[in-house]
Amino acid sequence: xxxxxxxVKHISKLSRISIDDQKAxxxxxxxxxxxxxxxxxxxxxxxxxxxxxxxxxTTLRFRKDQIISKNIREDxxxxxxxxxxxxxxxxxVVE
Amino acid sequence: MTDLIDLTLTQLVKKIKxxxxxxxxxxxxxIERSKSSKKLNxxxxxxxxxxxxxxxxxxxxxxFQKKLPGIPLAVKDLFCTKNVKTTASxxxxxNFVPTYESTVTQNLWNSGAILLGKLNCDEFAMGSSNETxxxxxxxxxxxxxxxxGGSSGGSASALAAKLxxxxxxxxxxxxIRQPASFTGTVGLKPTYGSCSRYGIVAFASSLDQAGPxxxxxxxxxxxxEVISSFDPKDSTSIDFKRPHYYSELNKxxxxxxxxxxxxxxxxxxxxxxEKLWEKGKEYLKDCGxxxxxxxxxxxxxxxxxxxxxxxxxxxxxxxxxxxxKYGFRVEGENLIDMYEKTRSQGFGDEVxxxxxIGTYVLSSGYYDAYYLKAQKVRKLIxxxxxxxxxxxxxxxxxxxxxxxxxxxxxxxxPVSMYLNDIFTVPVNLAGLPxxxxxxxxxxxxYPLGLxxxxxxxxxxxxxxxxxxxxxxINFKFKTNDWWIK
Numbered sequence: 001x002x003x004x005x006x007x008v009k010h011i012s013k014l015s016r017i018s019i020d021d022q023k024a025x026x027x028x029x030x031x032x033x034x035x036x037x038x039x040x041x042x043x044x045x046x047x048x049x050x051x052x053x054x055x056x057x058t059t060l061r062f063r064k065d066q067i068i069s070k071n072i073r074e075d076x077x078x079x080x081x082x083x084x085x086x087x088x089x090x091x092x093v094v095e
Numbered sequence: 096m097t098d099l100i101d102l103t104l105t106q107l108v109k110k111i112k113x114x115x116x117x118x119x120x121x122x123x124x125x126i127e128r129s130k131s132s133k134k135l136n137x138x139x140x141x142x143x144x145x146x147x148x149x150x151x152x153x154x155x156x157x158x159f160q161k162k163l164p165g166i167p168l169a170v171k172d173l174f175c176t177k178n179v180k181t182t183a184s185x186x187x188x189x190n191f192v193p194t195y196e197s198t199v200t201q202n203l204w205n206s207g208a209i210l211l212g213k214l215n216c217d218e219f220a221m222g223s224s225n226e227t228x229x230x231x232x233x234x235x236x237x238x239x240x241x242x243x244g245g246s247s248g249g250s251a252s253a254l255a256a257k258l259x260x261x262x263x264x265x266x267x268x269x270x271i272r273q274p275a276s277f278t279g280t281v282g283l284k285p286t287y288g289s290c291s292r293y294g295i296v297a298f299a300s301s302l303d304q305a306g307p308x309x310x311x312x313x314x315x316x317x318x319x320e321v322i323s324s325f326d327p328k329d330s331t332s333i334d335f336k337r338p339h340y341y342s343e344l345n346k347x348x349x350x351x352x353x354x355x356x357x358x359x360x361x362x363x364x365x366x367x368x369e370k371l372w373e374k375g376k377e378y379l380k381d382c383g384x385x386x387x388x389x390x391x392x393x394x395x396x397x398x399x400x401x402x403x404x405x406x407x408x409x410x411x412x413x414x415x416x417x418x419x420k421y422g423f424r425v426e427g428e429n430l431i432d433m434y435e436k437t438r439s440q441g442f443g444d445e446v447x448x449x450x451x452i453g454t455y456v457l458s459s460g461y462y463d464a465y466y467l468k469a470q471k472v473r474k475l476i477x478x479x480x481x482x483x484x485x486x487x488x489x490x491x492x493x494x495x496x497x498x499x500x501x502x503x504x505x506x507x508x509p510v511s512m513y514l515n516d517i518f519t520v521p522v523n524l525a526g527l528p529x530x531x532x533x534x535x536x537x538x539x540x541y542p543l544g545l546x547x548x549x550x551x552x553x554x555x556x557x558x559x560x561x562x563x564x565x566x567x568i569n570f571k572f573k574t575n576d577w578w579i580k
Contacts, residue, residue, distance in 0.1 A: 011451045014458060015438070027448065031452065040395070041396055042468075044472060046472065049474050051474060081419075081423070088420060090419055091427065
């Protein structure tokens with residue numbers, strides 16, 4: 001499996017990470033090498049194997065629907081790069 | 096008389112309890128030594144002034160019932176610490192100051208410990224050499240220009256250089272055990288669900304575990320006892336009766352059955368590691384344990400499966416870094432442009448690479464071929480261990496396929512870097528406890544480690560075996576403090 005330049009650019013779009021052409025070329029090489037190596041898994045027949053989705057193999061416990069953290073607006077906004085004391089501020093989304 | 100800096104954690108606790116030394120004295124000693132060890136680049140955030148104040152406060156009204164009375168500790172910068180900068184060694188979090196405390200570090204402070212500072216690591220714990228940190232690579236005290244391993248490289252280096260009496264790291268695919276092995280120290284990854292993940296910067300949520308990194312097995316048991324707890328704030332935390340790992344530590348391992356998996360004898364493994372493994376078996380026999388050959392047939396597939404599962408989870412976890420809620424932001428022409436620029440400039444190359452692998456294997460049309468396949472292989476690997484543990488109590492393997500390597504040696508070849516974790520990754524995939532203990536030196540006098548893998552929740556079992564082996568191995572390694580100016 002080769003990850004070509006077009007695929008690299010597509011993944012970069014999906015990942016919301018912009019990359020320049022030089023980086024894309026490097027990633028093309030690295031990702032191709034990594035996926036060639038990963039393809040070793042196809043040697044294994046796993047048709048009748050159930051996927052492991054949780055290591056603990058227990059059902060998640062229920063908890064009471066209670067508010068634990070109250071009045072923490074300041075805390076929530078404390079690390080935001082831009083806010084107006086009530087909300088996070090982002091570039092205009094709706095025209 | 097032993098130098099105070101040479102005391103192990105448990106010895107130090109005794110000295111403080113017997114009032115031979117004060118918290119302030121020992122805290123000052125560690126601060127001074129840390130200040131003169133900048134060359135190793137272990138600290139990314141120092142809280143020395145606060146530590147000194149806290150030590151004075153402890154001495155003014157000491158509580159000697161606590162398990163870590165007035166003990167100064169530096170921790171990996173992946174644990175959120177309230178009002179103390181927490182960066183995960185990433186540019187994207189370079190100014191992040193948590194408003195809450197991780198459960199594991201809270202357990203340390205509740206037991207009387209004092210924060211010395213935050214330790215360097217690979218960016219978002221993604222790396223095996225501590226070379227992916229935004230704050231520069233960490234140097235091992237073992238030798239100039241040698242990597243300490245990773246991702247808990249700052250922790251391992253600070254521990255081995257005696258800049259902290261003990262420390263904690265996190266382990267997603269070997270990030271505690273591999274650097275412990277590289278630096279001649281002890282590192283334990285607990286069973287998944289043993290230590291709370293609350294407040295730990297997330298990498299791969301089904302694999303991440305916090306664990307102790309210490310100078311010897313006794314220290315390891317004590318620190319595990321402090322940090323392991325059931326935590327309702329972590330939905331995967333498991334409520335089981337945790338033993339008193341330290342007081343129940345026991346050298347009698349007569350009749351224990353130890354498995355030797357033939358698949359861990361990998362191609363190109365240096366002779367000295369093979370010999371070390373043989374020696375390990377002899378030590379165990381001397382202790383009265385029985386050695387049994389076992390097979391873990393899917394071992395070879397663990398690493399490729401890991402490099403699907405871990406990046407997939409990472410790409411989801413790291414989607415939160417968007418320049419909106421916290422962290423670094425680069426303004427853009429519109430919202431999407433802002434996301435793309437922020438993430439492009441905020442993440443380092445290895446993190447971007449893994450996000451992209453993860454995004455790809457989860458993307459439409461590829462999910463079944465990669466992600467589902469990897470989860471099935473993960474099941475086979477877990478089944479291998481389940482079968483093995485029907486026959487044996489624990490498994491002995493080398494910790495790493497080689498000793499520590501030079502800075503820059505593997506940075507251009509991601510696959511060769513990933514192969515470093517070949518013996519540690521299966522343990523995370525199966526959620527098992529594993530411990531690395533120093534077991535010998537290679538031809539360059541670099542430390543080598545052996546790993547013990549236990550049944551789920553049997554940390555006590557592998558600690559006991561490690562404890563009895565430690566006595567036989569009698570590992571002695573003293574650095575000459577070459578990095579101190």
